[in-house]
Amino acid sequence: MRLILNVIWLVLCGLWMALGYIVAGVICCILIVTIPFGLASFRIAAYALWPFGRTVVDRHDAGAASTIGNVIWFIFAGLWLAIGHVLTGVALCITIIGIPLGVANFKMIPVSLMPLGKEIVELP
Numbered sequence: 001m002r003l004i005l006n007v008i009w010l011v012l013c014g015l016w017m018a019l020g021y022i023v024a025g026v027i028c029c030i031l032i033v034t035i036p037f038g039l040a041s042f043r044i045a046a047y048a049l050w051p052f053g054r055t056v057v058d059r060h061d062a063g064a065a066s067t068i069g070n071v072i073w074f075i076f077a078g079l080w081l082a083i084g085h086v087l088t089g090v091a092l093c094i095t096i097i098g099i100p101l102g103v104a105n106f107k108m109i110p111v112s113l114m115p116l117g118k119e120i121v122e123l124p
Contacts, residue, residue: 002053021045040115062117070114081112
């Protein structure tokens with residue numbers, strides 16, 4: 001079932017959302033100071049391509065630097081990516097087959113807003 005949902009996700013919205021994260025990552029990697037934001041964006045892009053069967057958990061070793069970085073990320077990229085998730089999720093929820101995909105889009109909003117201090121892990 002995960003494979004079917006991931007393939008439908010990839011075709012309907014995963015590719016476009018991942019491209020958004022890749023663009024944000026490339027922009028962040030232009031400056032040396034923002035490379036950690038770019039790496040986080042690339043990590044989320046991989047998650048946005050194939051989300052079913054994986055989840056996001058908090059890292060226990062994340063400190064104050066992650067919090068400050070998340071505030072900066074929210075202002076410059078996170079809000080716009082979250083808006084993309086909301087719009088895509090609403091559009092997917094219009095159809096019956098798209099409801100699980102829309103819910104998955106809504107579940108990705110917290111990590112799109114605050115990606116630093118998070119880790120993507122495989123579900124058992």
